[in-house]
Amino acid sequence: MWVTDAALTPATDADLEVMREQLGRPMRGVVGIAARCACGNPTVVATEPRLPDGTPFPTFYYLTHPGATAAMSALEATHVMRELADLLADDDEIASRYRAAHEAYLADRSVYGDVEEIAGISAGGMPTRVKCLHAVAAHALAAGPGVNPIGDLALERSSWSPARCTCANPRVAA
Numbered sequence: 001m002w003v004t005d006a007a008l009t010p011a012t013d014a015d016l017e018v019m020r021e022q023l024g025r026p027m028r029g030v031v032g033i034a035a036r037c038a039c040g041n042p043t044v045v046a047t048e049p050r051l052p053d054g055t056p057f058p059t060f061y062y063l064t065h066p067g068a069t070a071a072m073s074a075l076e077a078t079h080v081m082r083e084l085a086d087l088l089a090d091d092d093e094i095a096s097r098y099r100a101a102h103e104a105y106l107a108d109r110s111v112y113g114d115v116e117e118i119a120g121i122s123a124g125g126m127p128t129r130v131k132c133l134h135a136v137a138a139h140a141l142a143a144g145p146g147v148n149p150i151g152d153l154a155l156e157r158s159s160w161s162p163a164r165c166t167c168a169n170p171r172v173a174a
């Protein structure tokens with residue numbers, strides 16, 4: 001089972017600093033941390049649907065953890081991407097749950113404002129395609145198992161696990 005919180009936790013100054021190291025740039029428009037590594041470092045950040053400079057930003061759940069992003073990039077380079085796309089095309093139940101995941105994603109984001117330019121647009125190819133495993137895995141980590149079937153499968157197939165810290169700079173337990 002994935003260890004995740006459905007609710008956001010506040011992004012502390014330490015979280016913002018860790019994300020700056022993870023991404024190599026400051027993360028803008030942060031509204032909270034949606035999932036964390038076993039050590040407590042941010043794994044998924046939630047961002048405003050409109051960034052402070054006015055840019056619409058559909059990816060409400062953004063994967064920041066280097067171990068997780070590398071694992072998803074590695075999966076995207078394999079046949080797994082095609083397998084998941086085929087599964088979505090062939091399995092009505094998965095397709096239905098993926099559409100529901102898309103709706104849940106939009107509902108989560110709308111709490112932070114409705115942005116006309118990205119209305120009805122979620123992330124990762126939802127609701128009918130598999131385009132970015134980082135985005136669907138981020139949603140699965142944020143929402144917990146059973147919400148985003150493609151994200152759940154991507155995490156199952158991946159070499160990375162939220163239960164095992166691989167951070168270069170693990171957080172010292174508070």
Ligand SMILES: [Zn+2]
Nearest residue numbers: 037039165167
């Ligand atoms: Zn860690």
